[in-house]
Amino acid sequence: MPIPKSPPSPPLPRKPLSPETDVLTKGFDPRLSVGSARPAVFRSSTYVFSSPEAAERAFDLMGGRGQVQEGESVDLVYSRFNHPNAEIVEDHLVPLEPGAAAAAIFNSGMAAIITSLLAVLKPGDTVVYTTPIYGATQTFINDFLEGFGIGHIAVSAGQGDDMDTAIREAVNLRVVLIETPANPTIVMTDIRRAVETVAALAAKSPSNGRAGFDRPLVMVDNTFMGPAFQHPMALGADVSLYSATKYLGGYSDIIGGVALTRDLALMKKIRSKRSLFGNILQPDECWILDTRLSTVLLRMNRQSKNAQRIAESLAGHSKISKVYYPTLFEDAGQRSIAQAQCDYPGGIVSIDLKGGKPAAFDFLRHLRLARNAVSLGGVETLACHPRTTTHSAWTARELEAAGVGEGLVRISAGIENWRDLLHDMEQALDQVAEGY
Numbered sequence: 001m002p003i004p005k006s007p008p009s010p011p012l013p014r015k016p017l018s019p020e021t022d023v024l025t026k027g028f029d030p031r032l033s034v035g036s037a038r039p040a041v042f043r044s045s046t047y048v049f050s051s052p053e054a055a056e057r058a059f060d061l062m063g064g065r066g067q068v069q070e071g072e073s074v075d076l077v078y079s080r081f082n083h084p085n086a087e088i089v090e091d092h093l094v095p096l097e098p099g100a101a102a103a104a105i106f107n108s109g110m111a112a113i114i115t116s117l118l119a120v121l122k123p124g125d126t127v128v129y130t131t132p133i134y135g136a137t138q139t140f141i142n143d144f145l146e147g148f149g150i151g152h153i154a155v156s157a158g159q160g161d162d163m164d165t166a167i168r169e170a171v172n173l174r175v176v177l178i179e180t181p182a183n184p185t186i187v188m189t190d191i192r193r194a195v196e197t198v199a200a201l202a203a204k205s206p207s208n209g210r211a212g213f214d215r216p217l218v219m220v221d222n223t224f225m226g227p228a229f230q231h232p233m234a235l236g237a238d239v240s241l242y243s244a245t246k247y248l249g250g251y252s253d254i255i256g257g258v259a260l261t262r263d264l265a266l267m268k269k270i271r272s273k274r275s276l277f278g279n280i281l282q283p284d285e286c287w288i289l290d291t292r293l294s295t296v297l298l299r300m301n302r303q304s305k306n307a308q309r310i311a312e313s314l315a316g317h318s319k320i321s322k323v324y325y326p327t328l329f330e331d332a333g334q335r336s337i338a339q340a341q342c343d344y345p346g347g348i349v350s351i352d353l354k355g356g357k358p359a360a361f362d363f364l365r366h367l368r369l370a371r372n373a374v375s376l377g378g379v380e381t382l383a384c385h386p387r388t389t390t391h392s393a394w395t396a397r398e399l400e401a402a403g404v405g406e407g408l409v410r411i412s413a414g415i416e417n418w419r420d421l422l423h424d425m426e427q428a429l430d431q432v433a434e435g436y
């Protein structure tokens, strides 16, 4: 690889370093950017080979005709396959996700999800997935994959027994895709339990138990809690997926996605599909995202603190029937999942207004600081009404089953002063008309 994995002298201490240190000290060699302290943007579609032999070698490796040798430096070829800014941001993503050995960057979260699924699925396989799941993910599984003869079983978020049954009964189970916590009701699904059920199944069934990624894989859409608060691979999951548009990007100004895994053979498959589909993130966006990674843990910590203070202050408000937030979980099962799998409660709060849709609209209309927009994870606070926006394609039955009420408003806490945000929300609640 042209970007050395280890930085130049002086060597760093041997002791494993923390993610917030690694993200600033690994994965970028200033000598390859004419000494600049920050990476250059390599805005080139193609790369000049050091020799015809090096070109031949690069193509042999790309075509799977050989293995990269220890210490071997391979020429870059063409930016649809790989480019320096993708390598730099990928090398910075790996330490942020404990247990990951490699990352692949994509031009959207959907590209990361779809490419990872298509890297392993074939006709006749089945996908088990949690619901509610991100709308486009659901459409992809239900409409697109089904059209290619790939089956699916939906399991309600947080229903561990149903998840176990689905895993055991699925025909040719290949992927368990978990999105946790569920959007917008913050219901949590137990990642470790699903991992253990899959492992038990793989151990029992020789056809599934062969080496590598022939066994069913557990993939987790970690967009809502990661990389700061939830570590799917430390819980045994095979793949962690992100919409980098959200917390990783952090400023609501780029679209991107990431897939991470500890399994290098699986990563090779994902990358080869990415080369085929052409959905790698462009150099400029990789550079932007890379600058954001050094602050993602700081931002998310602040966002979680803000969200927790807002959630706990609004709980019991006379115009709110329920606040959805991990520190307010009443269900013992949910509380224990949150405790076991999340370091902090996270930056998303949902509130259910007693006055239903008119009350929710009044609330949104009167917010002065928080902005009425979909998406989440940015430094600015955003609020939306899922039932008429992000979840508007759902049937009434699906909405009821998932608990997405008429009065539900999802809030993504930013990094503003939490008291200012709380006052803003309280004054907006004051202006919600009585008697809806």
Ligand SMILES: *Cc1c(COP(=O)(O)O)cnc(C)c1O
Binding pocket: 108, 109, 110, 111, 134, 179, 221, 223, 224, 242, 243, 244, 245, 246, 255, 256, 257
């Ligand atoms: C936003 C989002 C996606 C899709 O990501 P894009 O970057 O918009 O493609 C997938 N999953 C979750 C949980 C999301 O919030």
